[in-house]
Amino acid sequence: MENINLDNRLNFAATKRNRDSIAAVLSHYISPNSLLLEIASGSGEHGVFFQKIFPSIIWQTSDPEQAHRNSINSWIKHEGLFSKMPEALDINVEKSPWPITKQIRSLIKGIVCINMIHISPWSCTKALFKHSKSNLDQNHFLMIYGPFIRKEVQTSASNLIFDQSLKFQNPLWGLRNLDEVNKLAFLNGFEQEKVYEMPANNLSVIYRLN
């Protein structure tokens, strides 16, 4: 902990734009003295923000990129949160098993994944549901935030352009169809509980484990 360098902090601009609206959704799903596991925490700016506004829980960050974990840990140190908030875990959703300790497993009540499923292959979305199921109990939740395609709602021009640019970077990336994600959820024992419309044509989708 002492060796963590403040200069490793990264800034992901979007986090400042979406953190308040995501926190407003999360506020409905906070159980005091529990732990929420964040998958794909990126810079860690969301993590420290949520930890500060939800002090009754433990916010456990994770990311498979070493540079991102360094940034997360630097943000935790910068915000003086190390007495409350654990260091970032090295979780790649596709690598089994996720490094979840018995202590985390006993406290966890939900998993939060912001802006990952469209910036990774579909196999990662499959792995996210599969491993979320094995690390959660009945009635626990999985929240996925990001842009989606919905058959009953016209996709915004900005999301269509975003989808094209993602596929240009990697043909396996791209906005996911919400119906397809819901099917995957169902196959893994989750049920779609609620969909929140978020700013900039994003959604927060809450799945509950049956």
Ligand SMILES: C[S@@+](CC[C@H](N)C(=O)[O-])C[C@H]1O[C@@H](n2cnc3c(N)ncnc32)[C@H](O)[C@@H]1O
């Ligand atoms: C667009 S960033 C989003 C970061 C952060 N959640 C945010 O909203 O600012 C995508 C993140 O997904 C992570 N990621 C990519 N593939 C992953 C995988 N297989 N398992 C877990 N995380 C992954 C990346 O390392 C990166 O931090």
